[in-house]
Amino acid sequence: MSLEQFQDRNVAEQNYFHVDIPDYPTTGWGKVKRAASRTFKGELFVGLWVVFREMIKFDIHTVQYPKEKLPVGPRYRAVHEMQRLFESGTERCIGCGLCEKICISNCIRMETKLDENSRKLVTDYTINLGRCIFCGYCAEVCPELAIVHGPRYENVSDQRAHFTDFSDMLTPIDAAISGTQKEFDGFGAVTPHEDERVKTTPLAY
Amino acid sequence: MDIAFLIETVVKIVVILLVFSALAGFGTYFERKVLAFMQRRLGPMHVGPYGLLQIAADGIKLFTKEDIVPQNVVGPIFKIAPVITAATAFMAAAAIPFMPSFTMFGYEVHPILADINIGILYILGVMGIGLYGPLLGGLASANKWALISTARAASIFISYEVITGLALLAPLMMVGSLSLIDFNNYQVGGIASWIVWSQPVAFVLFVIAGFAETGRTPFHLVANDHEIIDGFGTEYSGMRWGLFFIGEYANMFFISFVIAILFLGGYGDGSGLGALALLAKVSFIFFFFLWTRAAWPDVRPDQLMWLCWKVLMPIAVINIVITGIVMMF
Ligand code: SF4
């Protein structure tokens, strides 16, 4: 499908056509004729040929899941990850509480306090994944790109509390310092041309 | 009755039971692979090389599963029903010549349990009794899906059995015997003498009836998974369900043998090549069973009855009449 076709929203006129289906026969003779034509048309053999052709072509589409995996799109919204700042490795989360506020299923719970540098410190942060609907609002609202959705969709544990803790979601500090933490380019992330689009704040008023 | 005959018969019974139970298992593997390839999948791949040991895994699972007899079922009937299906499937095999006779250690072996002179009648009759498995199992299950499946089984039963009998009548008139060995000997003269050429209509009718008999797509109505769960098998678990399964697949193999011997020349002149040819024919018919499952839709029960009574039965009768007239002059 070309892009023009795709952008033409007038779908009713471009891709649809009427299939020529004859009316059901009403007379007895008509029914006999229909049965005869269906019998001798050989459509059953067309069906046989189609599946046989696929078998000898051997064009297999199976993904052998645990060994092979399909790539996950960048905007895929799976289990959350808490990011760190590059180089310093400090947690990005500033404890502003916006994600807790916006979460529509009320599943983020956090406690904060001021640390010795009068900086807000998150002491307790959990997401109840049993209630999370993976809407992505928390990632979108976060001003620091601290909470993001990662690509991790395989979650196995005997308790779902096991992967909801802040420390589990947090990037390991060595990954952040060595720069291997993957920057999030999905929901709420900075888009490539952000510099041109930002307007300077008029400070005059 | 001398001892040698007894020993020979017991050995034959054991061999048939073992070979076809194993084949039934292997048939499921084969079916899954063929269906998978036709649908661009790989099928079982994880247990063993190319999933070959999947049969073993399934077997262990079936054998070791808890045998559940649910509440409200009619216990004895519920328990005996799968045995009927499996047992009759294997009993039918008694009159099938699987191979030409051969000599082993100076002793002539006939790979047929009982060459009775009413072989076909016996096979069809016993396979017909096999339908009591689904009937009784479904009725005793105290489950609505099973009940629907039983009703379907009854309606199918009264439809296809007519076709089976009438379709076979015309070849029977030509051969003049009910023994499968006589059928085979009738077609000994190579491909040109196969009954399928002289009785093509009977062949098609019998294959259609065979599909209904074994309950394969397009007549997969009794245990139609996507309509009525597993039909009569819904309440069964473990090895009881496994017996139904073995019965179904053994039936498929035996029907394939019967079709190959009746219409496609059987093992021909009885040489080793003929035996191989018989195996090839049986394999192809079995493959055809799987092939149609991938390609064709299922019909409704009323459509099957319509087909059997209003279309196939008149055709079969006309076929018999024409055969009679031709034989008379
Ligand atoms: S994805 Fe939605 S539901 Fe889940 S924690 Fe974020 S805001 Fe709440």
Ligand code: SF4
């Ligand atoms: S919105 Fe972002 S910075 Fe604010 S508390 Fe949530 S994760 Fe932390």
